[in-house]
Amino acid sequence: MSAGAIQLQQLPPLSLYIHVPWCIRKCPYCDFNSHTAPGILPERDYIAALLADLKQEQTSVQRRKLASIFIGGGTPSLLSPAAINTLLEATEKQIGWQKNIEITLEANPGAIDAQHFAGFHNAGVNRISIGVQSFDDRQLRALGRIHTADDAMRAFKAARNAGFGVINLDLMYGLPGQSASQAEADLQTAFGLQPEHISWYELTLEPNTEFHKRPPRLPPELALESIETSGRAALQQAGYQRYEISAYARPNQQSRHNRNYWQFGDYIGIGAGAHSKISSIISNRIERKWKTRVPSDYMAKGHCRTAGKRTLEPAQLPLEFMMNALRLSQGVPASYYFQRTGLQLSAIEPGLKQLRQGGLLRKEPDRLCTTAAGSRYLDSVLQAFIL
Numbered sequence: 426m427s428a429g430a431i432q433l434q435q436l437p438p439l440s441l442y443i444h445v446p447w448c449i450r451k452c453p454y455c456d457f458n459s460h461t462a463p464g465i466l467p468e469r470d471y472i473a474a475l476l477a478d479l480k481q482e483q484t485s486v487q488r489r490k491l492a493s494i495f496i497g498g499g500t501p502s503l504l505s506p507a508a509i510n511t512l513l514e515a516t517e518k519q520i521g522w523q524k525n526i527e528i529t530l531e532a533n534p535g536a537i538d539a540q541h542f543a544g545f546h547n548a549g550v551n552r553i554s555i556g557v558q559s560f561d562d563r564q565l566r567a568l569g570r571i572h573t574a575d576d577a578m579r580a581f582k583a584a585r586n587a588g589f590g591v592i593n594l595d596l597m598y599g600l601p602g603q604s605a606s607q608a609e610a611d612l613q614t615a616f617g618l619q620p621e622h623i624s625w626y627e628l629t630l631e632p633n634t635e636f637h638k639r640p641p642r643l644p645p646e647l648a649l650e651s652i653e654t655s656g657r658a659a660l661q662q663a664g665y666q667r668y669e670i671s672a673y674a675r676p677n678q679q680s681r682h683n684r685n686y687w688q689f690g691d692y693i694g695i696g697a698g699a700h701s702k703i704s705s706i707i708s709n710r711i712e713r714k715w716k717t718r719v720p721s722d723y724m725a726k727g728h729c730r731t732a733g734k735r736t737l738e739p740a741q742l743p744l745e746f747m748m749n750a751l752r753l754s755q756g757v758p759a760s761y762y763f764q765r766t767g768l769q770l771s772a773i774e775p776g777l778k779q780l781r782q783g784g785l786l787r788k789e790p791d792r793l794c795t796t797a798a799g800s801r802y803l804d805s806v807l808q809a810f811i812l
């Protein structure tokens with residue numbers, strides 16, 4: 426099967442990801458590009474490098490305004506409000522913001538205070554994502570976290586008091602020795618705070634982490650299934666709708682930034698190790714690019730910040746598109762396929778038909794969306810798009 430030639434006729438929405446690569450302490454399960462922060466954070470040098478990176482990305486913009494910005498990490502809440510303000514001002518001046526832009530910042534409950542929340546809010550951040558992981562102090566210690574459950578509660582309340590109307594909590598499940606009732610207790614404590622959004626991740630053992638070298642005893646498969654079944658029901662009952670594998674939101678509170686990734690939108694990534702995906706109508710190309718990962722290299726004058734790039738070939742695009750779109754519980758309009766890959770949907774129609782007949786994709790011609798079975802066996806669904 427040939428995917429055909431790319432013919433892009435319009436550009437997708439544009440988001441900006443800004444990476445902050447430091448944390449107070451590296452967690453033993455985490456494989457993000459995050460490093461234990463030096464005694465004094467090189468904030469000035471890092472912001473200068475980010476601003477230079479942003480300037481170089483000007484050609485990626487192609488007259489669009491930003492739909493969303495996500496300042497992630499690492500632990501961005503380690504930066505000062507003045508630094509965040511400088512950055513955000515530059516993005517508004519150099520690229521421009523859509524009127525209802527969503528600006529998210531990730532915070533660690535052990536690396537944030539009320540003044541920082543107020544300062545970030547004043548700088549234009551309008552969505553806070555707090556890394557709670559669990560409300561059980563024993564689990565927090567096992568996970569190597571630098572904060573207690575009380576710290577997380579305090580951080581949540583401080584964010585609300587600072588004026589944040591949209592708050593996400595990150596929780597993980599499948600923690601060492603965890604039972605379904607313990608996992609649900611974490612969720613119930615979260616519901617009590619009434620966040621607008623909850624990201625509920627299964628703890629995974631990633632290569633190159635301490636937990637991979639010395640694995641803790643994780644719940645067996647059956648216990649994990651029972652945690653997932655009861656947890657998903659509890660989230661639903663509390664009014665959090667699942668809209669992606671790990672993302673749950675109150676009505677109209679989905680993360681627009683992450684949704685843009687999953688809908689195969691464009692994004693510029695600045696900061697150590699950040700990734701971009703940019704489409705061009707002029708060259709009919711979709712390109713992925715990534716920045717150098719080591720913070721000192723990224724900041725070094727004269728060092729090339731771009732570590733690599735690759736153009737997505739037509740034969741790679743069906744899988745790249747579906748890997749993102751089919752994560753969404755409601756999938757995407759079928760028209761997005763042509764709009765965002767520049768390829769004709771008819772070229773993959775035989776594969777779609779087979780998946781629909783097999784009960785793995787919904788039988789709606791104008792939507793690309795898995796059924797419950799398709800979502801469960803997503804990896805085998807995606808095989809159909811490897812050309």
Ligand SMILES: C[S@@+](CC[C@H](N)C(=O)[O-])C[C@H]1O[C@@H](n2cnc3c(N)ncnc32)[C@H](O)[C@@H]1O
Nearest residue numbers: 454455498499531532533556595626627628629
């Ligand atoms: C960049 S961190 C969030 C902000 C901050 N660094 C913190 O941890 O508080 C992103 C989230 O990814 C999740 N995460 C990281 N490593 C994970 C793993 N191995 N398995 C599952 N979730 C993980 C955690 O829930 C974490 O809050």
Ligand code: SF4
Nearest residue numbers: 448451452455459499
């Ligand atoms: S989970 Fe968050 S705080 Fe922990 S190392 Fe990763 S990015 Fe840093």
